Amino acid sequence: MQEIYNAIQTAAIKIDYAIKHEDKGYSDNQNSTGDIQLKLDIHCDEIIESIFSSITTVKELASEEKAEPFTLHEEGRYLIGYDPLDGSSLADVNLSVGSIFGIYENDYSGANLKAAVYVVYGPRVEIVTADHEGVKLFRLEPDNTFAFIQEIRLKERGKLNAPGGTQKNWPSHHKALIESLFAEGYRLRYSGGMVPDLHQILLKGGGIFSYPGTTDVPAGKLRKVFEVFPFAFIYEQAGGEAIDGKQRLLDLKPEHIHDTTPCFFGSKEEIQKVRNSYANY
Ligand code: P6P
Numbered sequence: 001m002q003e004i005y006n007a008i009q010t011a012a013i014k015i016d017y018a019i020k021h022e023d024k025g026y027s028d029n030q031n032s033t034g035d036i037q038l039k040l041d042i043h044c045d046e047i048i049e050s051i052f053s054s055i056t057t058v059k060e061l062a063s064e065e066k067a068e069p070f071t072l073h074e075e076g077r078y079l080i081g082y083d084p085l086d087g088s089s090l091a092d093v094n095l096s097v098g099s100i101f102g103i104y105e106n107d108y109s110g111a112n113l114k115a116a117v118y119v120v121y122g123p124r125v126e127i128v129t130a131d132h133e134g135v136k137l138f139r140l141e142p143d144n145t146f147a148f149i150q151e152i153r154l155k156e157r158g159k160l161n162a163p164g165g166t167q168k169n170w171p172s173h174h175k176a177l178i179e180s181l182f183a184e185g186y187r188l189r190y191s192g193g194m195v196p197d198l199h200q201i202l203l204k205g206g207g208i209f210s211y212p213g214t215t216d217v218p219a220g221k222l223r224k225v226f227e228v229f230p231f232a233f234i235y236e237q238a239g240g241e242a243i244d245g246k247q248r249l250l251d252l253k254p255e256h257i258h259d260t261t262p263c264f265f266g267s268k269e270e271i272q273k274v275r276n277s278y279a280n281y
Pocket of ligand 1: 086222
């Protein structure tokens with residue numbers, strides 16, 4: 001697994017450079033969920049594919065930017081589902097963006113996730129890894145190495161509320177849940193970037209991030225394999241919980257590689273509030 005973590009560190013340095021110095025224009029292509037791809041999306045995907053291609057323990061790659069998974073090394077052990085540059089359009093307005101990696105065995109179900117990693121490209125470049133040893137924060141140093149900073153743990157209850165999705169399309173019980181959190185004094189923290197928004201809640205000790213099913217998109221927007229399962233794994237390893245409103249997210253399986261799901265990530269008390277609000281829906 002360390003070989004994969006090292007490869008992600010190398011990719012992170014190259015991607016950070018690309019974000020800061022390379023063409024931000026749109027390509028002529030769409031990805032499998034219909035998003036028009038930035039040239040940056042495609043280049044970041046190429047950086048990651050190139051770096052993983054030399055790691056023989058990696059059997060298969062599944063990228064959010066490609067229609068289907070593809071085999072790298074037939075005898076490899078790990079399947080890697082990744083989003084090379086999540087929230088890439090935020091780079092145009094100089095907001096933080098990120099890369100997300102789920103490291104699976106056998107298939108891309110939540111139960112087969114063995115480790116998860118994300119990179120935040122912001123004022124600092126930081127990497128968070130989660131495996132059976134816990135959740136660890138690393139930061140890019142001037143000599144282009146990543147220094148261990150701290151373990152990350154969530155408190156039982158936090159103070160931040162990151163409510164995603166188009167509010168006019170929230171179901172009424174979801175709207176009541178979000179309003180009840182603000183009435184309790186939770187602070188709004190939402191940039192539109194899943195990685196920095198979830199990173200902030202982890203580093204500030206807790207709260208809740210939600211991207212619900214909406215009246216126009218009942219299955220939600222965020223992708224199980226590339227985004228949701230990795231963060232569900234990270235939040236659980238940090239002492240929090242991650243559900244779809246009722247079920248534990250890591251108990252779910254993708255129907256297809258780009259499958260999406262409603263998702264809630266947070267401290268235990270906030271996730272219990274979600275269960276209470278969604279119990280009868
Ligand atoms: P909305 C970015 O496009 C993204 O995939 C996630 O990074 C983010 O959490 C979500 O979409 C934001 O979606 O509908 O709130 O703008």
